[in-house]
Amino acid sequence: MSRLRAAFTLLLSVALTILVTVLCSVPIILAGLIKILLPIPGVWRAVSTFCHFMMYGWCAGLAALLHLNPHLKWDVQGLEGLNKRNWYLLICNHHSWADIVVLCVILRKCIPMNKYFLKQQLAWIPFIGFACWALDMPFMRRYSRSYLLRHPERRGKDVETTRRSCEKFSRQPTTIVNFVEGSRFTEEKRLQTHSPFRNLLPPKAAGIAMALNVLGGQFDKLLNVTLCYPENDRQPFHDMLTGKLTRIVVRVDLLPVTQALHGDYINDRVFKRSFQQWLSDRWTEKDQLIDAIKAEYKNAGH
Structure with a gap:
């Protein structure tokens, strides 16, 4: 019976x-067609406002859907002082596809709609890529290190993409979200x-360094978000869909955007090393925080 209940919950959740997603993405796709047919700044701004409204509906x-799970408990700290009229750069650890859902749900009423740095491959996913x-x-x-060794002319191209994207924000x-690890965490x-x-x-520091360099003067705060699923660490997204997800822990740390975080990451080696060290220090703190969260709930379970 337990397996049948989980299978039914999975099918219902997916459906x-x-x-x-369809109800919200179809209007966004149609609005995107208008952006292509009418490349006029005023039209683009109106379309963007409409698309943000539809994305808010998707988050809601x-x-x-998450509230349908009676076993799910939230432990969220650090949302005080956030404002939808401010600019934010958000960095976060990346453990599961569930991370995107969690960030959208808890932050939708607090800050401007999230803009995620996405892998280029996602652009080719039917409908979803165009909606994004x-x-x-x-x-x-x-680009991998080995690819750049074979094609040195590509060095810095991903950073230039970041520059062009950030300029229109x-x-x-805007809230720019970057999972700076570049991939979901696995032990392998x-x-x-x-x-x-x-x-x-x-x-990986290049993306957020360029975002800070282009929009550093506009960012009001840097949001350092830590996500943890202490009771569903192995497969939180699957457990979310099957109704087995029992606890989501979120810690939001507001950091000042100081002058020390502004600089030429590509050409200034001293700044590059200092920025990488600053980010590594934040990741060390985040690693220790996740250990502490897991230990807290493990002890509570006993």
């Missing part, structure tokens, strides 16, 4: 999630990357 729909483009999501083409309050990836952290992959 409802698809329904909510996901929040309603209509929402002005920045797509990042990441200067017109209205942790070993492959020789990560010095127990719960995280090594952070």
Whole structure:
């Protein structure tokens, strides 16, 4: 009976999630077609406002679906002082596809609609890729170290993409989200990357360094978000869909955007090293925080 209940919950959750996504993404896609046919600044601004409204509806729909799970408990700290009229740069660890859902749900009423740095490959997913483009999501083409050794002319291209994407965000309050690890955490990836952290992959600094360089004067705060699923650490997204997710822990740390975080990451080696060290220090603190959260709930369970 337990397996049948989980299977039914999974099918129902997937069906409802698809329904909510279709209802919100189809109008966004149609609005995106208007952006292509009428490349006029005023039209683009109106379309962007409409697309943000529809994305808010998608976030609200996901929040309603999560509330159908009677076992799910939230432990969220640090939302005080956030404002939808401000600009934010948000960095976060990336453990699961559930992370995107969690960030959308808890932050939708607190800050401007999230803009996620997305992998270039996602642009080719039918419907979803075009909807993300209509929402002005920045797509990042990441190159491996071995590829750059073979094609040195590509060095810095992903950073230039960041620059172009961020420039258009200067017109209205925006939250730029970057999962700076570049990939979802797994133990296999942790070993492959020789990560010095127990719960995280090594952070990649170039994207947020460029975002700060382009929009640093407009960012009111940097949001350092830590996500943890202490009772569902192995497969939180699957557990979310099957109704087995029992606890989501979110910690939001507001950091000042100081002058020390502004600089030429590509050409200034001193700044590059200092910025990488600053980010590594934040990741060390985040790793220790996740350890503490897991220990707290493990002890509470006993």
